[in-house]
Amino acid sequence: MADSAPAASSAGDAPQQPEQPSKNALKKAQKEKEKAEKKAAAKARELAERQKKEAADAEDVSKDSYGELPLIGSKDFKPTETPRVDLSTVAEHEDKEITFRCWVENARSQSAKLAFLNLRQGLNTVQAVIAASDKLSKQMVKFCGTVSTESTLVVTGLVKRVKEPIKSATIKDFEIHILKLFVEAKAEIPLPLQVDDAERPLPDTGLGEEEEKPAEGDARPLVGLNTRLNNRTIDLRAKVNHAIFVVKSGVCGLFQEFLSKQGFTLVQTPKILGAASEGGANVFELKYFDRSAYLAQSPQFYKQMLIASRFQKVMEIGPVFRAENSNTARHLTEFTGLDLEMEFQEHYHEVMRVLEDLMLFIFNELNARYKKETDLVRSVYHVDDFKLPESGKVPRIPFLEGIKMLREAGEEVGDYDDLSTPQEKHLGRLVLEKYGSDFYTLDQFPIAIRPAYTMPSPSNPLLSNSYDLFMRGQEICSGAQRIHSAELLASQMRKHDPPIDPNGAGTKDYVDSFRYGCPPHGGGGFGLERIVQFWLGLPNIRMTSLFPRDPQRVTP
Incomplete structure (x- = not known):
């Protein structure tokens, strides 16, 4: 008997259907597929581009004539010895x-x-x-x-x-x-300052603050002095700035050239002093091993001591430090001094004549040798040509006569008052109008406003044998006949306001140097940066210092 067919399974024993993928899983799979396809396509394009570039490079007839060189000095390199042209x-x-x-x-x-x-x-x-x-x-x-x-x-x-x-x-x-x-x-971009902006004038803010405004007819703002000084290595690339420092170098060279022919010896005096020798508070103190020292405010004492040492004529170009909290357009805390000292025969005006002829030589040679640079700067900072007198005809105006000229022009000033900067500028305009010169000397200053080593005037005890030289109504040089008697010098130091001790640590050697016989002498000290500023008509003295130092700035 045939086996009977198996009985039908009950409902609970029915076979299960395969589980269908979820919609999310399908989407994920589709994305993975698309991603893989895109990646493959990108690789294909990259390969095609590489092959195209290789083909183009192979066809580049100039491939050996351009490109970026390896950093010079970083690897062995055989010089081409190709002559370079200026x-x-x-x-x-x-x-x-x-x-x-x-x-x-x-x-x-x-x-x-x-x-x-x-x-x-x-x-x-x-x-x-x-x-x-x-x-x-x-x-x-x-x-x-x-x-x-x-x-x-x-x-x-x-x-x-x-x-x-x-x-x-x-x-x-x-x-x-x-x-x-x-x-x-290769220069990184963007630059922190556009060199083209450094070729344009400063905004007219007086002291070069960050007030930036468009120039007339120009949509671009003028870049302020602080921005420029904060990015000085870029700022200094401007042609106008290069021209400024070519002129500045020229002034130094001409100063030394003229005085060398006059028999002056170039010297270098100390800039670190053991005491604040010239008195006053405008001196920088520094730690010097286990004691205090001071940065020199001028080479004055040493210049005179060299005259006492039988150097008849000396000159120096060196740094000068003044701790004056003067935030003006013509003051720096560190500047370059052009100094000279010389013995004279009979009258201190012999020294004045040397100073005046020195500056006339510098001005005339700047016009002759540095006209290109001067014209470039003045094309940006417009200023009238500097009007010069002939040698021997530099206006020499007694201080009291200058006071009289100012009073007649409406200024209120006493006979023995020190002149303010606006008054100096006013006097400069009056001198230009009367004498036709932007360069002049003011002689016989009140003794109360001069250093203690200044020789009193024989004609008026309230005056002194001292003088200042001016450019465009602003002082560039202060000088005088110096006291060469130890006794008179000590007396004047004690009477000075404030008094100076002639036996003090920073003054005794100086005073004693005149006890052993010293000829009559005088001299002066120029501010190099001021000469350049006033010659070129620059609005701020900081533009004449590579990396200027003032009460607010000690970097970069």
Whole structure:
């Protein structure tokens, strides 16, 4: 008998259906699939781009003529010994190939096949052009047109004369047709300060505060002095700033040149003193091993001691420190002093004549040797040409006569009052009007407002044999006949306000130096930065100091 068929399973024993994936799981799987597809596509594009670039590089006929050089000194490098050219001589190389170092003022692509660059070297700028051709690739044109501003380059190119003067460069009759361009040092962008902004004048705020406003007819704000000084290494790249310091260097050279021919010996006196020798509170104290010392306010005592040491004429160029809390446009706490001291034969006006002729020499030679730099700065900071008298005809105005001139012009000032800065400037305008000179000497100052070592005037005990020299109505030099008698010097020091002890730690050696015979002598001290400021017509003396120091600033 055949086996019977199995009985049908009960409802509870029915087979289960496979579990269907959730909607979220389906979406996740779809996303993973799309992600994988995108990744694969990206890799494919990257590979294609790499292959395309490799193919383009293989076809780049200029690939060895441009690019970024390795950091010089970081790896072995065989010098090319290619002569480098100064752009000031570019006219001598017409239609010739030259190589020069420069930096980028501006780079711009006109098209895929054409780019222009403004290149600078020192105070010279030149236009450079690069155009794609069979020998110059579009890749090189693109590279040159996108080099970052202020990057340092080595460029090789042909010097070509242009039909029309180039207005945007100092070299107007020639341009450079680029053949090679390599970046030696790439500039990071953005710059903290645009060099182009540093070429423009300061906002008219008196002291250079951060009041920034657009110049007339210009949408860009003027950048204030504090911003510029906080980014000084960028600020100093401006051509106008380079010109300022070329002029400043020139003044130092001319000072030494003139006095050397007059028989002056260049000296260097100490700047660290054991005592605040000239009295007063305007001195910087510092820790010197286990005791206090002070920064020199001037080389005055040492200059005189050298005269007592039989040096007939001495000069010095060196730092001067004044702890004066003067936040004005013409004061610094550290500046450069141009000092001289000399014996004279019969009258202290012999010294005045040397000082006056010295400055006339400097002014005339600045006009002759540094006209380019002077004109560049004055084109930004407009000032009238400096009016000079002839040698021997520098106006010498007795102090009391200057007081009289001011009174007649409406100023209220006493016979023996010290002049304020506005009064000095007013007197300068009056002297210019009367004598036609921006340079003059004020003689016979009140003795009460001069240092204790100043010789009293024989004609009036309230006056002294002292003088100041002025530019455009502002003092640049203070000087006098010095007392060369130890007894008279000690007496005047005790009577000074405030009194000075002639036997004090910082004064005894100085006073004693005159006990052994010292000829009559006098001299003066110039503020180098003031000479440069007033000559160029600059609104603030800080512009004449590379890294200025004032009551608010000791960095950078």
